[in-house]
Amino acid sequence: MKRLFSLLLAISFMLIGIASIHSSHASTEDDVHFTVVFEKEKIPKNANELIIGLGGEIVDTIPEIGVIQVKAPSEFGFEATKDKAIKVASPTLVIENPELETIPMETEKTETTGKMEKNNRGDQQEIDVASASLYEQYQWDIKRMTNNGASFEIETGNHDVVVGIIDSGIDLHHPDVTKNLLPGSKNYVPAGGLYGYDQSETGDINDVQDRNGHGTHVAGNIAGNGQILGIAPHIGFKAYRVFAAEGGAYSSWINKAMIDAANDGVDVISMSLGGIYVKGKVYWTNPDTGETYDYGNDVADYVAYMRAAQYANSKGVLVVAAAGNAALNATNKKEVTEFANELYDDYGYHFVGASFYTPASVPNIVTVSATGPTDELSLYSNYGSGFVDVAGVGGDYRTFLQYSEEDRVDEYIENQLYADEFNLSSVPVVEYEYNDNGTIKDYKYLYPGYSWYIGTSMATPKVSAVAALLKVKYGDVNPYKLKTLVQNTTEDLGKVGYDEHYGHGFVNAYKALQ
Incomplete structure (x- = not known):
């Protein structure tokens, strides 16, 4: 019997990727997942009422850190940040494995x-x-x-x-x-x-x-x-x-x-994963409508992270x-921001300001x-x-x-x-x-x-x-x-x-x- 050994030539690092609502697996414009971070590190008692009032539906909660995930129309994030109880809300990022090139080898099992x-x-x-x-x-x-x-x-x-x-x-x-x-x-x-x-x-x-x-x-x-x-x-x-x-x-x-x-x-x-935390302006363009939203100074997922x-x-x-695994000088904030924009541009995000790899700053x-x-x-x-x-x-x-x-x-x-x-x-x-x-x-x-x-x-x-x-x-x-x-x-x-x-x-x- 033989065992297949796979030589994975691509870097095997869970690189932060991002899947927008317009990805090949995405659903409709009305089915956007948002991460919502409350100002306090707990979920308010009226959170469900608040989210419903903004046209959303809570699909997941992390009460220990005051974070929820919401399914809502694309304008939800822009409206949500107007509420004093909400620190930041933006479309949920997806962390992806990179595509791996595999070369099989046979050896005795x-x-x-x-x-x-x-x-x-x-x-x-x-x-x-x-x-x-x-x-x-x-x-x-x-x-x-x-x-x-x-x-x-x-x-x-x-x-x-x-x-x-x-x-x-x-x-x-x-x-x-x-x-x-x-x-x-x-x-x-x-x-x-x-x-x-x-x-x-x-x-x-x-x-x-x-x-x-x-x-x-x-x-x-x-x-x-x-x-x-x-x-x-x-x-x-x-x-x-x-x-x-x-x-x-x-x-x-x-x-x-x-x-x-x-x-x-x-x-x-x-x-064996990490991400980019942005301090500066965060913009997101809805790929279906072309409308651009200003989500403030943070990406919600990294605040939660x-x-x-x-x-x-x-x-x-x-x-x-x-x-x-990007061969970057991670303390060069401009270089990291440029990398983030290159990485996330196809998914509607654009960042202006300083960027940091996380969780190194914690x-x-x-x-x-x-x-x-x-x-x-x-x-x-x-x-x-x-x-x-x-x-x-x-x-x-x-x-x-x-x-x-x-x-x-x-x-x-x-x-x-x-x-x-x-x-x-x-x-x-x-x-x-x-x-x-x-x-x-x-x-x-x-x-x-x-x-x-x-x-x-x-x-x-x-x-x-x-x-x-x-x-x-x-x-x-x-x-x-x-x-x-x-x-x-x-x-x-x-x-x-x-x-x-x-x-x-x-x-x-x-x-x-x-």
Whole structure:
């Protein structure tokens, strides 16, 4: 039997995208989703009456941070901001996975049970490195961040410390990750998925099975324990599924997942995603009518996002987030605004003023840049003084670009050169059944698999795992102290001291635990 290895050559980072009401999946002009942020961080008692009076309908609520999602006519946002109780209201953004170019490779399939293995022990256990054949052969990234496994001799984690992974779910059948999967994972994807066309999505809160792969890949980087190994092979984790097979999610789902993870008592939230927060004028043009609306100085989704991150901090949770994959100096506000306008122009948005990547501007967040096999900043990684906190291995594609420019991609693949610069981790192998119109009718789980990804998405979970190990070592430390521990136990790369590429330095589990 053969197992399909997928080499994902595009950067695997959940880049903020935006789907306007005029997207291919959109409905009518009267079916616009808005994010509404109230002035106070609670929902007023008369919120329903207020929204109905403005011609809208509440479809989702996040009471802990004073945020709701509303379905209403396109002029709703402009009218809503006139009310003193409402801070900002604008069309809801959609966070998207980028399109991934995949090159399949065949290799011998490793026999697995194909069943979820439950192991909720909280005690330290030995790691069988000799049996982790894929770790030994391919996981140069994990070896780099553990000093060739030396950190495993000090600490591998336990189930008393928990990482909340906000992503595309988890492969419930993958033996490399289910050993550390704890009860309490949740699904936020509603029936029909993002656009209502995915019939495999029923809205079951307990349906956390990964259809996409990204979430299981992230989990393997954190807590893999089988053919692959993660940085913390015995740490507990919960999966908060916000991405479906189609790869998109309303930002409100992500904010709710952050709130729930914090309320569930996780210690670290790992988020391989991020966005752009605009301070200045925000304009939106209705693609159906051509009418332009002035939505004030903020994008509602990012105000809500920052509130959610601050709420998590207040509950004692450290949030670790990706720096992003646009190769931008994220502290150059003009450059970020230009990038935002280029990215969002087709969807009706135009920004004037300063823009920031979030959640880097939120206190007690750890923002992670990515490095490649030679410790250089990855070609795609965002950077910036005061923006990046630390760096971790995310892989790179320097060799791939060289071979691509020389028209030698086949040689690159044949010689498995990707194994020296991409990151291998766990994924589910699934196939989809489609309707005649190309929408998903159902999916079939085939078997647990592995894939190579690159991106700050891969660096972030590794740093999250080190933060969790430090939490195991030092016990009841608050997010500020835990962030300080992560920063102060790094390797110094680049310029001496803090610099714009690596922040406070490169995170190494062995050095941190010493």
